[in-house]
Structures are given as C-alpha cells and as structure tokens.
Amino acid sequence: MRTTERPLDFLFAAGLAAAALAARLALNPWLGPVQPFAPGFVAIAASVLTLGWRPAVVTAALAYVGGAYLFVQPEGGVVATQPQDLVALLTFGTSSGLLIFMGHRARRAERDLAAANEQLRDADRKKDVFLATLSHELRNPVGVITTAVATLEGRDHDPRTQSAISVVSRQAAQIRRLVDDLLDVGRITRGRLTLHAAPVDLRSCVEHATDGSRDAVTAKQQALVVSVPPHAVPLQADQARLVQVLSNLIDNASKYCPAQTEICVTVADLGPAITIEVADDGPGIASAVLPHVFDLFEQGTATSSSGGLGLGLGLCKHIVEMHGGSITAAANPRGKGSSFLVRLPRPGVTAAAGGATTTAERA
Numbered sequence: 001m002r003t004t005e006r007p008l009d010f011l012f013a014a015g016l017a018a019a020a021l022a023a024r025l026a027l028n029p030w031l032g033p034v035q036p037f038a039p040g041f042v043a044i045a046a047s048v049l050t051l052g053w054r055p056a057v058v059t060a061a062l063a064y065v066g067g068a069y070l071f072v073q074p075e076g077g078v079v080a081t082q083p084q085d086l087v088a089l090l091t092f093g094t095s096s097g098l099l100i101f102m103g104h105r106a107r108r109a110e111r112d113l114a115a116a117n118e119q120l121r122d123a124d125r126k127k128d129v130f131l132a133t134l135s136h137e138l139r140n141p142v143g144v145i146t147t148a149v150a151t152l153e154g155r156d157h158d159p160r161t162q163s164a165i166s167v168v169s170r171q172a173a174q175i176r177r178l179v180d181d182l183l184d185v186g187r188i189t190r191g192r193l194t195l196h197a198a199p200v201d202l203r204s205c206v207e208h209a210t211d212g213s214r215d216a217v218t219a220k221q222q223a224l225v226v227s228v229p230p231h232a233v234p235l236q237a238d239q240a241r242l243v244q245v246l247s248n249l250i251d252n253a254s255k256y257c258p259a260q261t262e263i264c265v266t267v268a269d270l271g272p273a274i275t276i277e278v279a280d281d282g283p284g285i286a287s288a289v290l291p292h293v294f295d296l297f298e299q300g301t302a303t304s305s306s307g308g309l310g311l312g313l314g315l316c317k318h319i320v321e322m323h324g325g326s327i328t329a330a331a332n333p334r335g336k337g338s339s340f341l342v343r344l345p346r347p348g349v350t351a352a353a354g355g356a357t358t359t360a361e362r363a
Contacts, residue, residue: 013055016043017062025070036071037063037092044096048103056103060096064089132186138179145172181311185296188318195238195322202233202242202274202344206267209246216251221259224250228267233274236347241319245327248312249278249340257282257337272346279339284331293329313340320344 020043024036040063048056072088149169157165187193210226217224235242246265253263261281268275285293296314313329320327325344331337 009051009055010058013047013051013058014062016047017059017066019043020059020063021066021070024067028071033071036067040064040067040092041095041099044099045103048100049107052107053100053104056100060092060100064092064096128186128189131182132190135179135182135186138175139183142172142176142179146176178311181315184315185311188315193318193322195241195319197236197238199347200235200237200239200242202235202237202267202276203228205237205239205242206246206265206276208239208243209250210265212243212247213250213254217254217263220254220257222254222257223260223262225262225264227265229269231269233267233269234347235274235344237323237344238319242323245316245319245342246276246278248316249342252312253278253280253282253338253340256280261337274344274346276342276344277339278342280337282337284336285329285338290329294327316340316342 017040020039023039024031027039040060043063044056044060047059145168149165149172152165153169184193206226206228210224214224250263250265257263257280263281264277264279266277266279268277294313294317296311317327320342323344325342327340327342330339330341
C-alpha cells in the first residue's frame, strides 16, 4: 500500500467529487434542496480509503463548493452568509473531517496489519528453514552415535559398562525419534510429506508398533494389551507411516501414564471403516487442552520430565488424514485416562487421499 500520494491521486479525488455531484444532480428532481451533500460524503469516504487523507480533503472541498453552487445557492453564490448557511458549512466540515480522520486511521491500520502479516510470513518461512536445517544437521551425528552404540552392544562388558551402554542406546534412540519428527514437520510445512501406498494387513502394522514400543512400556512396568481380529484386516496404506502413527500413540500413552498401568490397543473391523483404539489408565487430558491436543508443539500438561517436543500427535493426525481417515481424542470409556481412536476407510470405500499413491520422501 502506498504511503505517499501521487499528483494523479488528486485528479482522481476531483473525479470522485464530480461523480458525486453528477449523482446528486440526477436525483435532484426527487430530492430538490434536501440532502445536497449526501453523495459527497460517499465520495469522501472512498477517496480517503483508496487515495489518502490529502486527496480526500480535495474531494471534500470540491463536493462542498459544487453542492453549494448547484443545490444550496442556485443563483451562483457559494459563500455562506446566512446563519443556516454557516450551520450547513460547519456540519459538512465536521462530518467530512470525521470521515477523513476515521478513514485515515483505518487505512493506516490496514497498512500496519499488512506489514505485520508479512513479518509473520517471513518468520514462518525462517522457522521452516531452521527446522529443516537443524533436523538434517542432527541426523548425521545421531547416526554415527547409533552405529557406535550398536558396535559396543555386540561385545562383552562388565555390568556397569553394559548399563551405561544401554542408557546411551536408549537416549540415542530418543534423539533419533525427535529428529525424525522434526524432519516430518518440515515436510508437512513444505507440503512434501507423501505416502507410498500398498496392500497391507493392519495386524502386521500393530505388531511392528507394539514390538517397537514394548521395551519402553516394560521399563515402566506397564501392561500392553493388544486385541486384533483373528482374520486379516486388509488396507491400502503406507505401512511404515501407519506403524509410526501407532508407535507415537503407544509411546505417548506410556509417557504420560504412571507405572503399573494398562495400555490397550484394540483393532475393530466395522464394515466401511476400520478402527484402532489406544486407551490408557493415566491422568487423562484436561478439557481445556483436548481441542488442541493434535496441534503441533502442543504438550498439554506435560512436564519437563515427560520429554518430547509436542510433535507426535500432530504428525499422527496429518498421516491419518492423508490415508483418508480421522483421529479423535476423548476420555477413556472405562472411566479414567484417555482414548485415541483412529478410523481408516476400507479399501475402495473412499477415494485415495492426497499423495496416497506417490512415493514417500525418506530424506
């Protein structure tokens, strides 16, 4: 938006005043001497909002002079000599001044808002670049640490050393998980997260996810109860991404639940939809947090000891929706804790979700 007026703007301002006078002249057979300046106020408002306050002053002056000449003093006089003329001039001047002042403030507020929005967009772009760069820079050293730990784990050590290696292994796995989440967030914000869909049995996805999370669950003395149908549950999906979703949900339940609690993973084949429920007996989700639980970087009532960046559930929602499904969070139907319900369409029931037939980026 321009902040200074051009000479042509004043010509446009004069044109607006002339258009207002022409409109008033066309209405003269019906209005007579009533409301001689009404169209002029419209022209003033349009002038200040589109051209600026200085051109609007020109519009106001021409609208008053023209209106007085044509409709107030038909004999040709435009100078206010009678008391009623002075009142009309004062009223017009006050009304025009208020219009110009409010229009100028509105125009300046619009300009400031546009500048603030541009700053926010620029900051958002820088944030995306930062996340992508950070993730890629962290991935290489984490890979080296993981390889070194795997080498050490393959050798015989005394119990104290073996315990230290186990700690390093667990922490390296946690860092690798965070880096992968950051990479996925970068792909989402750039619109580059896609799927590699293929026929899969949902039961194998559940098996891979529970196997990967079982060590963390066991370490907290929690029970992982899995219930799946006895028959195959076919899906057209990206198996690696579905395993990621289920692992995130199980790990999230384990992280926020105390020791010796139960985490239930239940798969149900319900006609046109297939559901996966992950329910726990933990503290649950506060009602104020529940509407935002799938927002990126939202951690709810998480404390510093809970770990994580608040990315897992947001990634789950995005991946599930890319499969054409949905995910919801609610209180555990058993009366305590929380429940996450994933609904996936049966193959052929709905059209493939966006990106479901393209190859997933694994960079």
